[in-house]
């Protein structure tokens with residue numbers, strides 16, 4: 001059963017938690033006693049990606065029948081990824097890069113957002129209409145649109161920060177087809193978009209108004225446990241790939257370095273560890289928005305700081321929602337304590353975690369940050385040293401990992417590659433000193449292809465000349481009215 005990080009009174013089945021997205025008190029759904037759900041390592045790592053996905057989802061979402069989970073996995077990972085491995089692991093220097101960008105929108109979000117619509121479709125009752133509200137700093141939005149477009153009974157509204165994504169990321173979203181989709185720029189940053197969405201989730205008057213039209217709200221962000229859980233799969237699968245390559249032996253510990261914004265991706269790794277994956281340490285890598293780096297150093301989470309727009313825009317985030325789940329678990333499941341911290345955050349923009357909890361957290365997590373200059377330098381260095389082209393988010397992680405020696409006991413280090421460099425062609429060209437007009441994204445794509453001998457993913461190059469359907473831009477206060485309209489205008493069946 002699932003309950004809020006902020007209270008334990010309401011207990012929900014997995015299907016209900018997935019459909020709800022976020023708890024009515026603003027908390028995130030969690031399940032207790034993860035240790036009872038641990039896998040036999042030899043068994044789970046003997047499976048391929050799809051087999052691991054079936055195991056992970058079947059265990060965490062036990063009210064889905066085995067056949068339902070199998071149908072979800074086949075639909076999500078049957079033919080939608082351009083690599084037979086789904087998330088291939090590639091050696092780069094002394095480390096490994098886990099390429100999570102082989103899905104339809106060239107970002108790691110595809111792994112979960114090809115799955116979430118399947119999970120929701122199986123949980124939804126006949127006739128029920130669900131509007132998925134999504135805040136994005138660039139990658140989640142398109143991956144959610146691609147996953148939910150024209151899915152019966154489900155609609156989707158995506159909010160992105162105006163000017164806060166790469167040109168390609170914006171075009172991916174504004175050209176999206178489907179009768180159940182809407183895309184809107186917000187005057188503000190990702191935090192404004194996500195806070196706006198969270199406000200709507202706890203707006204009971206809005207819920208009543210939409211209920212009269214037969215619509216309820218849910219989320220495609222990693223605050224939704226149905227979005228987070230599918231990401232656990234690739235941690236186990238990366239380990240399985242290392243075993244098959246003979247790079248480690250069963251039981252050896254590894255470490256992961258994860259480029260981080262909303263803390264969902266790295267938290268999925270932590271769940272994998274709780275479920276039995278031998279992980280010595282997680283490295284949390286941030287860009288200049290280094291609120292997490294400071295948190296791990298000091299125990300104080302303080303969002304009262306300048307917000308930077310960087311060349312790794314998907315990580316331009318100062319409110320890392322999923323940290324709430326980690327604190328809940330590392331604090332021994334004390335929902336009242338978490339509730340108090342979240343009240344501090346809402347009131348003062350900061351909270352401070354108890355030293356004993358921080359000590360426990362620091363045994364497992366290290367953190368570091370890289371600004372734009374360091375990111376560009378890393379893109380260039382990795383190409384020079386290994387002939388491998390990084391996207392800016394992955395480059396942040398590689399740079400942070402470079403500065404931290406591998407922890408004792410870890411037999412291999414895996415860096416999560418979260419997006420294709422072609423989504424950020426202009427910045428990657430600049431970093432690699434490739435001559436191209438930064439204001440012309442498709443010229444940059446071609447220049448990057450010519451200079452590196454790699455090919456842009458077809459869905460990205462096909463954006464050239466595509467018709468932009470959405471040019472709405474609103475203030476955060478107008479999000480409520482926008483959602484009401486989106487619900488009225490969506491084609492539901």
Ligand SMILES: N[C@@H](CCOP(=O)(O)O)C(=O)O
Pocket residue numbers: 135136137138139140141220221222223261262264265314315
């Ligand atoms: N990095 C995301 C922002 C939201 O994170 P999520 O994992 O909670 O969806 C993005 O690129 O949109």
